[in-house]
Amino acid sequence: xxxxxxxxxxxxxxxxxxxxxxxxxxxxxxxxxxxxxxxxxxxxxxxxxxxxxxxxxxxxxxxxxxxxxxxxxxxxxxxxxxxxxxxxxxxxxxxxxxxxxxxxxxxxxxxxxxxxxxxxxxxxxxxxxxxxxxxxxxxxxxxxxxxxxxxxxxxxxxxxxxxxxxxxxxxxxxxxxxxxxxxxxxxxxxxxxxxxxxxxxxxxxxxxxxxxxxxxxxxxxxxxxxxxxxxxxxxxxxxxxxxxxxxxxxxxxxxxxxxxxxxxxxxxxxxxxxxxxxxxxxxxxxxxxxxxxxxxxxxxxxxxxxxxxxxxxxxxxxxxxxxxxxxxxxxxxxxxxxxxxxxxxxxxxxxxxxxxxxxxxxxxxxxxxxxxxxxxxxxxxxxxxxxxxxxxxxxxxxxxxxxxxxxxxxxxxxxxxxxxxxxxxxxxxxxxxxxxxxxxxxxxxxxxxxxxxxxxxxxxxxxxxxxxxxxxxxxxxxxxxxxxxxxxxxxxxxxxxxxxxxxxxxxxxxxxxxxxxxxxxxxxxxxxxxxxxxxxxxxxxxxxxxxxxxxxxxxxxxxxxxxxxxxxxxxxxxxxxxxxxxxxxxxxxxxxxxxxxxxxxxxxxxxxxxxxxxx
Amino acid sequence: xxxxxxxxxxxxxxxxxxxxxxxxxxxxxxxxxxxxxxxxxxxxxxxxxxxxxxxxxxxxxxxxxxxxxxxxxxxxxxxxxxxxxxxxxxxxxxxxxxxxxxxxxxxxxxxxxxxxxxxxxxxxxxxxxxxxxxxxxxxxxxxxxxxxxxxxxxxxxxxxxxxxxxxxxxxxxxxxxxxxxxxxxxxxxxxxxxxxxxxxxxxxxxxxxxxxxxxxxxxxxxxxxxxxxxxxxxxxxxxxxxxxxxxxxxxxxxxxxxxxxxxxxxxxxxxxxxxxxxxxxxxxxxxxxxxxxxxxxxxxxxxxxxxxxxxxxxxxxxxxxxxxxxxxxxxxxxxxxxxxxxxx
Ligand SMILES: Cc1ncc(C[n+]2csc(CCOP(=O)(O)OP(=O)(O)O)c2C)c(N)n1
Ligand code: SF4
Ligand SMILES: [Mg+2]
Numbered sequence: 001x002x003x004x005x006x007x008x009x010x011x012x013x014x015x016x017x018x019x020x021x022x023x024x025x026x027x028x029x030x031x032x033x034x035x036x037x038x039x040x041x042x043x044x045x046x047x048x049x050x051x052x053x054x055x056x057x058x059x060x061x062x063x064x065x066x067x068x069x070x071x072x073x074x075x076x077x078x079x080x081x082x083x084x085x086x087x088x089x090x091x092x093x094x095x096x097x098x099x100x101x102x103x104x105x106x107x108x109x110x111x112x113x114x115x116x117x118x119x120x121x122x123x124x125x126x127x128x129x130x131x132x133x134x135x136x137x138x139x140x141x142x143x144x145x146x147x148x149x150x151x152x153x154x155x156x157x158x159x160x161x162x163x164x165x166x167x168x169x170x171x172x173x174x175x176x177x178x179x180x181x182x183x184x185x186x187x188x189x190x191x192x193x194x195x196x197x198x199x200x201x202x203x204x205x206x207x208x209x210x211x212x213x214x215x216x217x218x219x220x221x222x223x224x225x226x227x228x229x230x231x232x233x234x235x236x237x238x239x240x241x242x243x244x245x246x247x248x249x250x251x252x253x254x255x256x257x258x259x260x261x262x263x264x265x266x267x268x269x270x271x272x273x274x275x276x277x278x279x280x281x282x283x284x285x286x287x288x289x290x291x292x293x294x295x296x297x298x299x300x301x302x303x304x305x306x307x308x309x310x311x312x313x314x315x316x317x318x319x320x321x322x323x324x325x326x327x328x329x330x331x332x333x334x335x336x337x338x339x340x341x342x343x344x345x346x347x348x349x350x351x352x353x354x355x356x357x358x359x360x361x362x363x364x365x366x367x368x369x370x371x372x373x374x375x376x377x378x379x380x381x382x383x384x385x386x387x388x389x390x391x392x393x394x395x396x397x398x399x400x401x402x403x404x405x406x407x408x409x410x411x412x413x414x415x416x417x418x419x420x421x422x423x424x425x426x427x428x429x430x431x432x433x434x435x436x437x438x439x440x441x442x443x444x445x446x447x448x449x450x451x452x453x454x455x456x457x458x459x460x461x462x463x464x465x466x467x468x469x470x471x472x473x474x475x476x477x478x479x480x481x482x483x484x485x486x487x488x489x490x491x492x493x494x495x496x497x498x499x500x501x502x503x504x505x506x507x508x509x510x511x512x513x514x515x516x517x518x519x520x521x522x523x524x525x526x527x528x529x530x531x532x533x534x535x536x537x538x539x540x541x542x543x544x545x546x547x548x549x550x551x552x553x554x555x556x557x558x559x560x561x562x563x564x565x566x567x568x569x570x571x572x573x574x575x576x577x578x579x580x581x582x583x584x585x586x587x588x589x590x591x592x593x594x595x596x597x598x599x600x601x602x603x604x605x606x607x608x609x610x611x612x613x614x615x
Numbered sequence: 616x617x618x619x620x621x622x623x624x625x626x627x628x629x630x631x632x633x634x635x636x637x638x639x640x641x642x643x644x645x646x647x648x649x650x651x652x653x654x655x656x657x658x659x660x661x662x663x664x665x666x667x668x669x670x671x672x673x674x675x676x677x678x679x680x681x682x683x684x685x686x687x688x689x690x691x692x693x694x695x696x697x698x699x700x701x702x703x704x705x706x707x708x709x710x711x712x713x714x715x716x717x718x719x720x721x722x723x724x725x726x727x728x729x730x731x732x733x734x735x736x737x738x739x740x741x742x743x744x745x746x747x748x749x750x751x752x753x754x755x756x757x758x759x760x761x762x763x764x765x766x767x768x769x770x771x772x773x774x775x776x777x778x779x780x781x782x783x784x785x786x787x788x789x790x791x792x793x794x795x796x797x798x799x800x801x802x803x804x805x806x807x808x809x810x811x812x813x814x815x816x817x818x819x820x821x822x823x824x825x826x827x828x829x830x831x832x833x834x835x836x837x838x839x840x841x842x843x844x845x846x847x848x849x850x851x852x853x854x855x856x857x858x859x860x861x862x863x864x865x866x867x868x869x870x871x872x873x874x875x876x877x878x879x880x881x882x883x884x885x886x887x888x889x890x891x892x893x894x895x896x897x898x899x900x901x902x903x904x905x906x907x908x909x910x911x912x913x914x915x916x917x918x919x920x921x922x923x924x925x926x927x928x929x930x931x932x933x934x935x936x937x938x939x940x941x942x943x944x945x946x947x948x949x950x951x952x953x954x955x956x957x958x959x
Contacts, residue, residue, distance in 0.1 A: 034953075034954055037954070037956065038954050038956050040956060040958065183954060227958075229958075230958045231958065232958055232959060233957075233958055234951065234955050234956070234957055234958075235955060235956050235957070235958060236950075236951065236952075236953055236954060236955045236956075237953070237954070246949065246950065249944075249946065249949065250946060250950075253946050258705070260701065260704065260705055262697075262701060279944060279949070280933060280934050280936075280937035280938065281934075281937050281938040281940075281941045281942065281943060281944040282944030282946075282949070283934060283938075283944070285704055285705075285930060285934070287700070287701070287704060289697065289700075289730075290697075290726050290727065290730040291726060293694060293697065293727075294694070294697035294700070294726070294727055294730070297690070297691075297694040297697035297698045297700075297701065297727070298697050298698065298700045298701035298704065299701055300690070300698055300701060301670070301688070301697070301698035301700060301701025301702040301703075301704075301705065302701035302702065302704060302705035303701075303705075304688055304698075304701075304702060304705075305668070305701070305702045305705035305706045305709065306705060306706065307705040307706075309701070309705075323691055324691060324694065326691075327690060327691050331688075417950045417951060417955065418950065419947075420946050420947045420950070452706075453665070453666070453668045453686035453702065453706065453709050454665055454666055454686075454706060454708060454709060456663070456664075457665070458665070459664060459665055459667075459684055459685050459686050459687075460686065460687070461634075461680050461681050461683075461686075461687035461688070461689065462687075462688055462689070463680070463681075463687075463688060463689025463690060464673075464689065464690060464691055465689065473636065474636070474681065
């Protein structure tokens with residue numbers, strides 16, 4: 001009895017699911033993302049959840065959200081402001097209302113707007129009744145009641161029924177945006193294999209939500225977002241943390257040596273440890289250590305013994321690892337240190353994103369302690385950069401930083417699955433020849449030989465004391481110390497010879513260059529794209545290699561009249577650029593635990609070059 | 616001829632385990648003896664020289680790896696057990712040894728030590744216990760006696776000390792022994808036993824620092840007094856000591872009692888018979904506690920040796936098991952796990 005609905009074709013949509021942290025919003029959002037990815041849209045997601053695992057139900061601080069931007073065009077951000085908000089209770093409405101577009105559609109669970117929940121959300125009157133939502137397209141759905149009705153006959157407690165309503169909401173959104181139910185039905189089937197009753201309940205709720213849209217007239221229009229024309233190939237959806245884990249497994253495969261991870265759980269990096277602990281049949285060893293220091297120390301030991309060693313953490317954990325990173329610098333052992341940045345200082349904002357550990361990575365150690373720094377720009381780029389970090393670590397016998405951040409780690413996007421054979425090789429040649437062996441002899445890359453325990457005749461000692469050039473014995477000779485300090489620095493600088501040059505995107509003859517790094521890539525790219533479409537001249541470069549900087553950095557920076565550096569910190573890249581290149585830069589800083597909106601960057605650019613603000 | 620490049624079946628000697636580095640401990644330091652005993656037993660452990668890895672932290676004692684002609688890693692203060700763990704997990708064929716001071720292992724590195732014990736990593740941990748911070752020139756350590764006057768405790772330390780043997784036992788170490796730098800034979804015997812043990816083997820070595828804590832163990836090492844102050848633990852033998860073996864330890868319920876065997880009231884048959892393999896750790900605690908009791912001898916020897924699976928063994932068993940179950944990992948397949956779609 002399908003009615004005739006108007007179908008409107010849209011280019012892109014931003015939708016946000018919001019509810020209690022117990023409402024399953026992260027799950028709902030990621031199911032919508034997977035289905036949308038399979039459908040062929042380009043997409044980008046932004047999960048946003050509180051630090052409390054199960055904050056008291058109905059409270060403002062317990063609201064968990066998942067934002068998703070999908071499009072028939074290529075996109076690079078999770079969207080500035082939602083076109084659609086699904087709010088499971090008054091608190092979710094209140095917290096998110098300020099973010100959504102004027103005129104946006106708000107789908108609410110009207111059953112949750114009872115006096116108790118309204119009070120918890122500090123509403124003096126019911127916003128569904130007091131006309132305060134005029135200007136929005138409010139769709140009231142009796143989500144709880146409808147879910148209960150759909151599940152009638154199943155022996156479920158009220159609590160279980162309540163926990164199923166997110167699938168009802170998801171089904172309704174599938175209907176509204178014309179997405180298939182099958183991927184989620186299959187997922188439920190797999191997930192609840194052993195709990196038949198939940199399997200049935202969740203599938204029923206999902207389907208009921210879909211047909212609720214079909215059979216009632218709450219929406220008069222359905223929306224269709226056509227598949228995007230992405231580059232040809234096979235795709236899957238991937239989050240930054242998953243991509244880092246896969247990058248490491250791939251590097252281990254290409255290097256032909258086992259991967260060893262020493263790590264201690266910390267938000268938002270834990271998923272890398274969890275993910276890698278699945279890959280035992282790839283020979284991956286994950287060691288959940290007693291603390292971050294043991295995490296890196298075990299990795300250093302494993303590296304000494306010939307494994308591809310990595311350690312993963314977030315800001316506070318990185319602080320604990322500092323001394324050991326210095327040891328890896330001194331002993332010149334390959335090691336990758338992943339810092340999935342979050343709001344700091346101290347415990348800061350554990351679940352929120354920030355990019356404020358750059359200077360910690362650059363300078364946070366005693367002595368002259370140079371470490372290469374790479375920064376991933378998007379969730380899928382985390383794969384490439386994790387792989388690249390391993391390659392550099394092994395080639396130059398050095399610890400290497402990979403900076404990610406909460407927003408990349410938890411956000412996801414389509415990933416063009418690479419061909420295993422097309423990945424670069426990572427040659428590993430453990431030193432074998434005892435006649436020519438010297439602990440600190442150097443090759444053309446200034447890299448010392450990797451001679452691993454178990455090799456007859458190459459018994460040697462390394463450690464944190466200064467070592468004599470070539471011979472590697474302990475040396476307190478003043479000239480040797482200066483020589484070695486300079487040598488370690490020169491080795492890291494030498495990496496510049498092979499890292500890719502900066503590529504200026506946009507208008508080469510623009511006056512203004514936007515220079516950004518890490519996870520700010522998406523917002524800048526979108527802002528620059530939008531402005532250029534409107535006829536403004538803007539150029540953009542993005543730093544994925546920060547230490548050393550790409551060779552042409554100075555040349556690029558001095559070509560433009562003005563340089564704008566947007567960062568989510570107090571100007572850390574700006575400081576590095578200014579001190580390294582004596583250039584003047586305009587800082588644009590935001591430190592609110594969330595990515596830049598592209599409109600914020602657009603407006604900042606407009607303020608510099610003139611033009612009309614966007615909302 | 617034995618050179619550094621030893622051919623198979625050429626018998627190595629202690630010299631082969633010495634490096635060309637000048638040993639820089641103070642003359643008379645107990646560390647010399649420990650080094651000598653280790654170098655003496657190493658050729659006879661049945662382990663190829665290239666498979667030894669000595670890992671240390673920071674301290675006088677932590678210079679140890681520089682003097683052993685094996686693979687070695689002189690790392691950072693306290694972290695040796697964690698680094699050694701990584702070495703062992705990277706290559707379980709290696710024979711991994713940790714040399715650590717009392718500050719290194721029990722203060723800054725206490726966490727790593729107890730967790731290495733808990734996991735029963737197959738490695739040997741030798742504690743050089745001089746009850747003082749040697750390298751930093753004489754501050755009290757976590758094993759210094761309460762009341763001890765040192766550079767940082769001019770009015771006497773108000774810290775209670777750790778009993779390292781108890782820490783090891785409580786943390787799950789499967790081999791726990793104690794020995795003395797001044798008793799080379801005994802120390803060698805302990806090294807052999809530790810080397811033969813599969814799992815975490817811990818030896819506390821009482822080591823004299825003749826510069827900052829000279830004579831700390833004199834009552835236990837002096838010819839005149841040692842018989843009355845040391846009881847040597849031997850499996851299946853009674854706890855008997857004294858110049859003429861005239862004293863013994865008896866258990867009165869859970870309480871140890873020193874008894875005089877010369878008076879006729881008690882005989883050897885009444886004494887505590889040492890059982891190294893007792894699964895119950897209770898008696899090890901009682902034994903270790905002797906050093907806190909007045910008029911009790913200090914036990915040396917193997918307190919405890921039990922069998923338990925090792926972390927490294929279990930790790931590799933799990934890698935094999937999962938590989939059998941899932942098949943050897945296929946990277947291309949892994950990339951495509953979950954839902955994929957094609958863009959033509
Ligand atoms: C992180 C750090 N903190 C402090 C020190 C200074 N330090 C070096 S050795 C040491 C203690 C040495 O005592 P112990 O471990 O008992 O070894 P010993 O010298 O007595 O053999 C200290 C505090 C250091 N090297 N590193
Ligand atoms: S200070 Fe003490 S422990 Fe250190 S080398 Fe000298 S005697 Fe030995
Ligand atoms: Mg000491």
